[in-house]
Amino acid sequence: MPTTCVVGILWGDEGKGKVIDYLATETDFVVRFGGGHNAGHTLVLPTGKLVLHLIPSGIVHPHTVNVIGNGVVVDPIHLCGEIDKLQKRGLDVRLGQNLLLSERAHVIVEAHRRQDQWTEAQRGSGKIGTTGRGIGPAYADRCARIGLRLGDLLRPELLQRALAAFAAQKNAWFEPAGLAPVDVAALGQELAAAGDKLRAGIVDAGAVLRRAHAAGKRILLEGAQGCLLDLEHGTYPFVTSSHASTGGAFSGTGLPPHAMRTVGIAKAYATRVGEGPFPTELKDDLGDKLRIAGNEFGSTTGRPRRCGWFDTVAVRYSGAVSGASELVLTNLDVLRGFPLKLCVGYRLPDGGRTSELPAFDLDRVTPEFVELPGFGEDLREVRRFDALPANAQRYVQAIEQHTGLPIRTVSVGPERQQVILR
Ligand code: GDP
Numbered sequence: 001m002p003t004t005c006v007v008g009i010l011w012g013d014e015g016k017g018k019v020i021d022y023l024a025t026e027t028d029f030v031v032r033f034g035g036g037h038n039a040g041h042t043l044v045l046p047t048g049k050l051v052l053h054l055i056p057s058g059i060v061h062p063h064t065v066n067v068i069g070n071g072v073v074v075d076p077i078h079l080c081g082e083i084d085k086l087q088k089r090g091l092d093v094r095l096g097q098n099l100l101l102s103e104r105a106h107v108i109v110e111a112h113r114r115q116d117q118w119t120e121a122q123r124g125s126g127k128i129g130t131t132g133r134g135i136g137p138a139y140a141d142r143c144a145r146i147g148l149r150l151g152d153l154l155r156p157e158l159l160q161r162a163l164a165a166f167a168a169q170k171n172a173w174f175e176p177a178g179l180a181p182v183d184v185a186a187l188g189q190e191l192a193a194a195g196d197k198l199r200a201g202i203v204d205a206g207a208v209l210r211r212a213h214a215a216g217k218r219i220l221l222e223g224a225q226g227c228l229l230d231l232e233h234g235t236y237p238f239v240t241s242s243h244a245s246t247g248g249a250f251s252g253t254g255l256p257p258h259a260m261r262t263v264g265i266a267k268a269y270a271t272r273v274g275e276g277p278f279p280t281e282l283k284d285d286l287g288d289k290l291r292i293a294g295n296e297f298g299s300t301t302g303r304p305r306r307c308g309w310f311d312t313v314a315v316r317y318s319g320a321v322s323g324a325s326e327l328v329l330t331n332l333d334v335l336r337g338f339p340l341k342l343c344v345g346y347r348l349p350d351g352g353r354t355s356e357l358p359a360f361d362l363d364r365v366t367p368e369f370v371e372l373p374g375f376g377e378d379l380r381e382v383r384r385f386d387a388l389p390a391n392a393q394r395y396v397q398a399i400e401q402h403t404g405l406p407i408r409t410v411s412v413g414p415e416r417q418q419v420i421l422r
Helices: 016-026 076-088 110-126 135-143 150-154 156-174 184-201 205-214 247-251 285-293 312-322 390-403
Strands: 003-008 029-032 041-045 048-052 065-068 099-102 219-222 260-267 270-272 306-308 324-330 340-347 366-372 407-411 419-421
Touching: 003 016, 016 041, 016 219, 016 260, 016 324, 016 407, 029 205, 065 205, 076 184, 099 184, 099 205, 110 135, 110 156, 150 156, 150 184, 156 184, 205 219, 260 312, 285 306, 312 324, 312 340, 312 390, 324 390, 340 390, 366 390, 390 407
Parallel strands: 003 219, 003 260, 029 065, 029 219, 065 099, 260 324, 324 407
Antiparallel strands: 041 048, 270 306, 340 366, 407 419
16 A cells, blocks of 8 residues: 555654654655654664654655645744754755645744743643643644644735734733734744745645655655644643644645555553653653663653553554554563563543543553563564564564554664564
């Protein structure tokens, strides 16, 4: 099937960047369909580590066309900076050729950042843990129909009209809230200048992708964050403001839903960054040990990630919601020397038991575990499944059994070739 959608199965940071980089060696298009520069995908290339925030991970492959879809919110200043950074690394980034930007994608401006930080501060102890980069407010303005789109940046009259409506709405509450008002003239100039820089790349990306799809081109849809951060299906309200699961791949690209297969990326253990329920979290020394072993610190913010046991209840739910037909299991190497436990059910606050992810009170469930024997061997050089230690094989098979999803690809290190195909 020529179109593959890659989604994170829990709360993001599953190693999607590495998997997409690996799959992109045989792909014509790599498309980001949601989120903003709050995402961070880490690639370990022969030339060193590269963290991408907005530009799809296919950019390191010269033959691949990279598309920022209409479902992404784009901070044009950040995007220009990211293009510069990649070019300085010697990567070939050509707007309109190997980097296309949807004219329908919404724009993040400085006022969104200030709003994001202000709103998060107002939440006090109920804070969500956003990155403060304006992503949520930009999506909210899209829904409120006062958003600015990349295509507006190329149309001076439209831009002025859109900015006037935007500023009128913002300033009506910014000023009473003690926030500096939006300066329409300065913002207009800034956006027009960014539009000039990005002009060659701003296209009807949906039309390009539908033509490519019809021509049988291989398309990889790159999810940001993960299914449990999906605005609809995630652990609301501790979610992101976009559709991080497969649904966002249709609405965020303009590609039709048929003929698409979905691959879910899951770490061999669970992590979560920011606030929100996390039933299998390890709050003890073992959790600290796992954080160090897996280098679980955010690639965008450096924030320490919360770590815990693999949760087959949550993974089965996300697999169902995303329509994943298989899992790619990453970071199996990190579990060397650890005891192995899988969460296979939740005990509810009322004493009942469930193997479904509840919409409420997830912070009050008690996980039920099965224990498996661990392994002490270094897996990073292993390239065949049957060459893995027997206990590592059993762990992978137990995950398949409890999630109902086959695992055909196991990642045993951050580098592109550290992969086992079954
Ligand atoms: P993403 O947002 O899903 O792309 O994930 P991140 O890039 O934020 O985090 C994944 C981290 O794990 C990165 O530092 C990767 O280099 C690293 N990584 C990916 N796969 C593996 C693996 O199989 N083993 C190890 N040890 N690290 C991995």
